[in-house]
Structures are given as C-alpha cells and as structure tokens.
Amino acid sequence: MRFLRAVLSAVVATLPVLVILLIPSLVRGDTGGVSLVGIGSTLLNAAFIAAIILIPKVNGWLDPETPGWTSTTAMAAVGAVWRTRIWLALLAVLALLAVYAAGQTLAYFVGQGAPAVAEGTLDYSRFLVQEMTVYLLGFVLSLTTYLLIMRTLARSPR
Template identity: 80%
Template sequence: MRFVRAVLSAVVATLPVLVILLIPALVRGDVPGDSLAGIGGTLLNGAFIAAVILIPTVNGWLDPEVPDWTSATAMAATGRVWRHRIWLALLAVLALLAIFAAGQTAAYLLGQNSPAVVDGELDYSRFLAQELVVYLFGYVLSLTTYVLIIRVLARRT
C-alpha cells in the first residue's frame, strides 16, 4: 500500500510536468509551426526539480506516519537525511537519475520505432504514447523510488 501511495504522491507532484509534456510545441523542436521547445525544456526541468523538492511533503500529506512523516514534518526529515546521511541521500538521487534515464531511453526507442512526425505531420497518438512512457517510467517511477528511499532513510536518523 505504501508503494501505491508513493506513486500517487509522484503523480500529484508531477502534474505540471504532465501538462508541459502534452503540448507538442513545448517539447519537440521538429513539429510544424511555431516551436517553443527551448522554453518548454526550461519549464520542464524547473517543474521536475520542484517536484523532487516537494515530493516528501506531498507524500507526507497522502501517506502520513505520525509524528515523523506528515506534510508538516516530511521536509524537515528529508533535510536531516541530507545533513546526516549525505552519501545515502546521494545514492537515492543516483537511483532517481538511473530510472529517469531508463524512462527517457524507453521513450527514445519507442520514438525510433514509431516516429511522431511522419511526412512533416505530427501524429498526436504516437506523440502521446512517447510522452506517457517518459512521464510514467521517467518521472513518476523515478520520484516514487526517490521518496521511498528517503522515507526509509528518514526513519533511521
């Protein structure tokens, strides 16, 4: 049950990322018409960094463990982990990055086998499939792993 709540926390924390991912002009530079991929990339990175920072609070709200892990105390517990167990916290970030890279790779391979832009026209269903793979396997699963590891480390400080 804790895993399901962590997944829900990651989904809630990354909703702005999903909104950005669903707009082709913000994500792809090769779509017909005006492309805002530079702005979209910056927004996407900022939204993901904000999600990484806020995921403990969201998880504390959706899956509280009184008194150590609530929406009010989760950020402080995460800070203690980063101060006292820096190497393990860095390993949690490394796990986040590895899963994120795997999700990006899966979406890239899907895009190679089923390109979203065919003959100069965007096929939104193919685009949507690629972006949902990136979102679910890259963003949601990586943040789920991160928050579960940080939560376990916070319990031991």
C-alpha cells in the first residue's frame, strides 16, 4: 500500500511534467510548424526538479506517518537526511537517475519500433505511447524510487 501511495504522490508531483510532455511542439523538433523545444526542455527540467524537491511534502499529505512524516515535517526529515547522511542521499539520487535513464532508454526503443513522425506527419497515438512510457517509467517510477529510499532513510536510526 505504501508503494501505491508513493506512486500516487509521484503522479501528483509530476502533473506539470505530464502537461508539458503531451504538447508535441514542446518536446519534439520534427513535428512541423513552430518548434518550442528549447522552452519545453527548460520547463520540463524545472518541473521535474520542483517535483523532486516537493515530493516529500506531497507524500506526507497523501501518506502521513505521525510524527515524523506529515506534510509539515516531511521536508524537514529529508533535509535532515541530506545534512547527516549525504552519501546515502546521493545514492538515492543515483537510484533516481538510473531508473530515469532506464525509462528514457525504453522510450527510445519504443520510438524506434513505432516512430511518432512518419513521412513528415505526426501520429499522435504513437507520440502518446512514447511520452507515456517516458512519463510512467522515467519520471514517476524514478521519483517513486527516490521517495521510498528517502522515506526509509528518514525513518531509520542514524
């Protein structure tokens, strides 16, 4: 149950990422028309970094554990982990990056198997499959991994 609440927290925290991913002109330069890839990738990175920072607060709101993990104390608990156990916190970030890279790689292979742009036109259904792969396996699962590791580190004795 805790895993499902962590996934739900990651989905809530990354909703701005999903909005950006679903607009082809923000994430692809070959869709025809005006390409806003530079703006889209900047917004995407900013939204994901904000999600990484805010995920403890969102999870504390959706899955509280009194007194150490509520919406008001979760950020402080993660801050304490970063201050006192920096190497373990960096390993949590490394796990986040590994899962994120795996999701990006899988989306690349999906895109190679069924390209979203064929003969100069965008097939939105194929585009949607690629972007949902990136979103669910790249963003949501990596953020869930990071959250569960940080929550465990915040709870365990120093």
